[in-house]
Amino acid sequence: MYVRGVGPRVAEMLRAKGIETAEDLLYHLPFRYEDRQNPRSLDELKAGETASVIAEVRGAALLRTRKGSLFEMTLGQGRCVMKCIWFHAAYLEGKFHAGQTVAVYGKVEPSRSASHFKMIQPQFEILPDESADAQTRLLEVGRITPVYESLGGSRLASRWQRKVIFNLLETIRGAAPECLPRAILERLALPDRETALREAHFPREGTPFAQLQAAATPAHRRLIFEELFFLELGLELKRRRMKERAGIAFATNDKVREAIREVLPFHPTAAQKRALGEIVADMRVPTPMRRLLQGDVGSGKTIVALQAMLVAMENGYQAALMAPTEILATQHFLAARKLLERSSRKPRIVLLTGSLDEDRKRWNRGMINRGEAQLVIGTHALIEEKVEFDRLGLVVVDEQHRFGVLQRFKLMKKPGQAEPDVLVMTATPIPRTLALSLYGDLDLSVLDELPPGRTPIVTRRVTDERAGEVWEFVRKQVRLGRQAYVVYPVIEGTKDDHPELDFSQDEPMSDPSGIELPSQVSKARPGAPRARTGRKIEAAELFPRARQEANPWAKSGLKSAVEMHEKLRQGPLAGSRVGLLHGRLDADEKTVIMRRFERGEIDVLVATTVIEVGVDVPNATVMVVEHAERFGLAQLHQLRGRVGRGAAKSYCILMTGAPVSPLGEERLNAMVRTQDGFELAELDLALRGPGEFFGTRQAGLPEFRVANLVRDRQLLELAKQEAARFATQPEPGVSEAERARVWARLKEAWQRRYGLVEAG
Numbered sequence: 001m002y003v004r005g006v007g008p009r010v011a012e013m014l015r016a017k018g019i020e021t022a023e024d025l026l027y028h029l030p031f032r033y034e035d036r037q038n039p040r041s042l043d044e045l046k047a048g049e050t051a052s053v054i055a056e057v058r059g060a061a062l063l064r065t066r067k068g069s070l071f072e073m074t075l076g077q078g079r080c081v082m083k084c085i086w087f088h089a090a091y092l093e094g095k096f097h098a099g100q101t102v103a104v105y106g107k108v109e110p111s112r113s114a115s116h117f118k119m120i121q122p123q124f125e126i127l128p129d130e131s132a133d134a135q136t137r138l139l140e141v142g143r144i145t146p147v148y149e150s151l152g153g154s155r156l157a158s159r160w161q162r163k164v165i166f167n168l169l170e171t172i173r174g175a176a177p178e179c180l181p182r183a184i185l186e187r188l189a190l191p192d193r194e195t196a197l198r199e200a201h202f203p204r205e206g207t208p209f210a211q212l213q214a215a216a217t218p219a220h221r222r223l224i225f226e227e228l229f230f231l232e233l234g235l236e237l238k239r240r241r242m243k244e245r246a247g248i249a250f251a252t253n254d255k256v257r258e259a260i261r262e263v264l265p266f267h268p269t270a271a272q273k274r275a276l277g278e279i280v281a282d283m284r285v286p287t288p289m290r291r292l293l294q295g296d297v298g299s300g301k302t303i304v305a306l307q308a309m310l311v312a313m314e315n316g317y318q319a320a321l322m323a324p325t326e327i328l329a330t331q332h333f334l335a336a337r338k339l340l341e342r343s344s345r346k347p348r349i350v351l352l353t354g355s356l357d358e359d360r361k362r363w364n365r366g367m368i369n370r371g372e373a374q375l376v377i378g379t380h381a382l383i384e385e386k387v388e389f390d391r392l393g394l395v396v397v398d399e400q401h402r403f404g405v406l407q408r409f410k411l412m413k414k415p416g417q418a419e420p421d422v423l424v425m426t427a428t429p430i431p432r433t434l435a436l437s438l439y440g441d442l443d444l445s446v447l448d449e450l451p452p453g454r455t456p457i458v459t460r461r462v463t464d465e466r467a468g469e470v471w472e473f474v475r476k477q478v479r480l481g482r483q484a485y486v487v488y489p490v491i492e493g494t495k496d497d498h499p500e501l502d503f504s505q506d507e508p509m510s511d512p513s514g515i516e517l518p519s520q521v522s523k524a525r526p527g528a529p530r531a532r533t534g535r536k537i538e539a540a541e542l543f544p545r546a547r548q549e550a551n552p553w554a555k556s557g558l559k560s561a562v563e564m565h566e567k568l569r570q571g572p573l574a575g576s577r578v579g580l581l582h583g584r585l586d587a588d589e590k591t592v593i594m595r596r597f598e599r600g601e602i603d604v605l606v607a608t609t610v611i612e613v614g615v616d617v618p619n620a621t622v623m624v625v626e627h628a629e630r631f632g633l634a635q636l637h638q639l640r641g642r643v644g645r646g647a648a649k650s651y652c653i654l655m656t657g658a659p660v661s662p663l664g665e666e667r668l669n670a671m672v673r674t675q676d677g678f679e680l681a682e683l684d685l686a687l688r689g690p691g692e693f694f695g696t697r698q699a700g701l702p703e704f705r706v707a708n709l710v711r712d713r714q715l716l717e718l719a720k721q722e723a724a725r726f727a728t729q730p731e732p733g734v735s736e737a738e739r740a741r742v743w744a745r746l747k748e749a750w751q752r753r754y755g756l757v758e759a760g
Contacts, residue, residue, distance in 0.1 A: 004171075006163040013152040018703070022168060026160070026197050027223070027705045030146035033203065033212045034105055037143055042080035045117050047110045053082065054103045054127065060096040061587035062089075075102065081109060083118040101127040101277045105147075107760045120268045123147070124159065139166055144203045169198050176182070179745040180226060183733035184722060188225065199498070215708070221715065223706045228409045228719035236727045237746070242290055246418045248317065248393055253574050256314045259308050263342045264628060271295075275445040279308045279423060282443065283394070291423035295447030296677035297641025298454050301425050305396045306336060308423055308724065312513040314373045315348050322383070327594060328398065331616060333377045340375075352378035355587035382610070390421045427638065428531075441704025457644040457675060460652040461628065461668050470624060470653055471572035477622050478576050478603045482648060484622035486606045487639055489630045491582045492562035502542035558657075561627055565606040573604055581607040611642060618646030628654035628671075633684035636671050663687055686710055 003022050021024050039054040055075035071089040073096050075082045084104055087091060088245045090099045096102065106122030125147075127140055139162045141143070176194035185192065191199070199219035203212055211217045215224065268276070275293060282289035295301045309319035321336075323329040333351040340347055348372040350364045361381075367373040367660065371390030376382065379633040424442060462470065474484050561582050569578040579602035581593045590610070596602050598617050605611070605620075609631075629634065635652070644650035653666055670683050709716065725731070727744065 004167050027559055029200050029706055031149050033145050034145045034147055036145045045108045047108055050107050052105045057096050057098055057100040057102055062093045062372035075176045084122050086118050103127055106528045114213050146201055165201050168575050181734040181738040183731055188378055190222040191218050191382045224712050225715050225719055226599050227707045228725055230746050232720045232723035233746055236723050245288055247286050248418050250283040250311050250315045252280055255310055259310050259314050263339045269449050271449045272300050274302050275447055276307055278445045283311055283421055289417040290442050292424045293445050294426055294444040297427050298450055299447035305425055309394055312377045312393035317391050318374055320382055321396040323398045327590055328378055329353055329377055330591055331381050347374040349375045352381045354381045394421045396423045398425045401497045455644055457640055457650045459652045459654050459672050463674055464655050464657055482621040483603045483619050488559055488561040489627050490560045491584055491608055492560040513553050517602055561606050561608050576603040578604045581605055583610045594614050616645055621648050621650040623652045626655045627657055629656045629660045633667050633680050637680050
């Protein structure tokens with residue numbers, strides 16, 4: 001439809017922001033609101049609060065300092081004044097003039113004068129004067145005013161969006177089609193679609209301001225529920241369609257059970273028995289299994305997956321295991337070969353990775369094609385077009401979020417055969433909220449206990465000024481015959497040169513005076529759970545009376561694996577056998593180094609996060625992470641999981657450079673406080689938000705327009721229940737016309753909005 005104010009050029013700018021239709025524009029909701037009915041006056045402000053202020057410009061100037069430009073504006077109300085300061089803001093010169101009325105929004109901070117306040121980098125809007133048109137004044141003055149993220153510089157800023165969206169809502173008044181059944185809206189006390197859109201953009205007078213800021217008004221709840229309902233309905237439909245497809249009904253007789261018993265290295269835990277039972281029950285049914293096996297590091301997922309693969313192999317089918325890295329694929333290959341040596345049947349196992357020479361790849365592909373390889377382990381090389389399985393029965397995908405959803409399906413779909421069962425494994429503890437969305441088409445099995453013999457890991461954090469104590473502790477462990485990892489965030493040089501630095505400091509730094517700043521989690525993401533801070537652990541608890549050594553690199557900036565490997569080898573760890581492992585080494589070099597470390601020929605392995613997943617060396621008892629504040633919670637937890645795999649007591653030492661940001665403090669304190677991966681995952685989701693939880697959009701997580709998985713957990717659960725109810729049982733109060741509208745809307749939303757997720 002034609003939208004007044006949107007010509008071809010503007011339409012192109014909007015398309016670049018993902019807004020292609022009038023509906024997209026209506027669902028581009030304000031990211032916050034300003035109370036311009038009752039703005040705060042300058043004389044009632046309090047330091048530390050975030051406030052909206054409307055006042056008169058008294059003066060403005062661009063100041064030059066040795067560190068760059070600084071723009072300062074003075075606002076006044078009667079005798080009260082407030083300074084607003086922007087750094088490196090030469091672009092503001094000439095923008096403000098004495099006598100203008102300006103709305104500013106930001107954190108109130110004390111100024112040098114006890115009677116004054118200031119705001120640093122506040123958001124601002126120059127309000128219309130008496131000569132402005134009536135509509136502009138209606139939308140911006142004397143009301144709760146919506147504030148939007150810019151859609152293209154100053155031209156498409158909040159003022160433009162307010163006008164265009166207001167006019168669009170007037171154009172469709174009384175004509176906006178409803179997409180949810182009235183019975184559901186009445187049961188959940190939600191407004192109709194048009195009312196919800198109108199009141200989310202332009203709230204009624206008297207709407208509770210706190211509800212607006214938390215996206216908790218009835219209007220917001222309606223739009224959030226709508227989005228989650230169609231997501232969950234699509235996943236429900238996908239599950240039902242999957243059950244209609246032809247799969248393989250595997251037999252689980254005495255012969256299969258005996259094959260599994262032969263290879264088990266230990267008595268399985270109750271959680272492993274339960275998970276295997278759920279997997280095998282799915283494999284018996286003649287429809288394709290789609291199941292997620294989720295367990296914390298060290299919970300024994302691989303042995304459960306191997307037992308499932310034995311079921312397929314004992315039924316005369318092939319099994320495939322796809323891992324995200326060559327190191328992990330090789331680790332799985334060696335572990336499977338060692339375990340299956342116990343088997344009287346001696347199944348043939350092949351490894352297929354990109355770095356194998358062409359002759360070996362061709363030979364292995366031939367074995368796979370002829371069915372001579374019963375178990376195939378590899379990387380993304382398994383989904384190349386040249387790879388054809390003879391009779392593929394089970395696919396195990398490890399750390400699926402590193403592949404992307406489409407690859408997960410590509411491996412399964414072979415023409416002319418029944419679809420293989422699929423088991424997705426992850427050691428990343430996924431909060432239930434996120435699992436409902438990201439893996440909503442999969443059934444879930446959880447390993448929630450560790451096998452016997454796994455010892456708790458002592459976790460401590462220290463500053464790098466105490467590095468001498470840490471290296472003394474590592475030397476002591478080496479003298480006892482143990483091994484250690486030392487992990488750095490980059491390979492060499494600065495972080496700008498290296499993509500291996502996955503988690504940079506994206507928050508403001510703490511006060512250099514050393515005063516601990518309060519957490520900003522609740523302000524950064526309204527509605528997110530606040531982390532418990534926990535007590536700070538003194539290094540002396542781990543290193544009693546260790547000799548103090550000066551740390552010559554404490555102030556040298558970001559340390560790298562290559563640089564520190566050499567310094568440690570020649571300095572604090574001289575006499576120990578120190579190895580180096582990072583992502584730029586070729587696959588053969590990586591394999592040789594890991595084999596040497598596994599055999600105990602390397603005492604200390606200096607590495608990057610290449611060892612984050614899958615490396616299993618029971619004799620390694622120490623994990624030192626330098627620049628720990630630079631890593632995300634999930635990374636730190638995975639790294640810690642590389643130790644504690646044997647009977648000896650193990651340690652994780654988090655070394656930090658100064659200063660550490662408030663969110664960095666939360667992450668590090670959480671690591672010291674708990675080893676519960678699910679608790680850490682919940683906090684990680686709260687701190688980073690769902691869009692960054694996996695670090696890549698390839699995770700298959702939909703791009704939500706109004707919903708937030710952290711904030712809207714209860715609505716997600718409700719949407720899941722209502723979607724299942726709608727799909728499975730006709731409701732008396734829902735007409736056929738309403739049902740048809742829901743399915744039509746689902747088809748449009750599923751294909752256009754959730755591009756990475758297949759419709760069925």
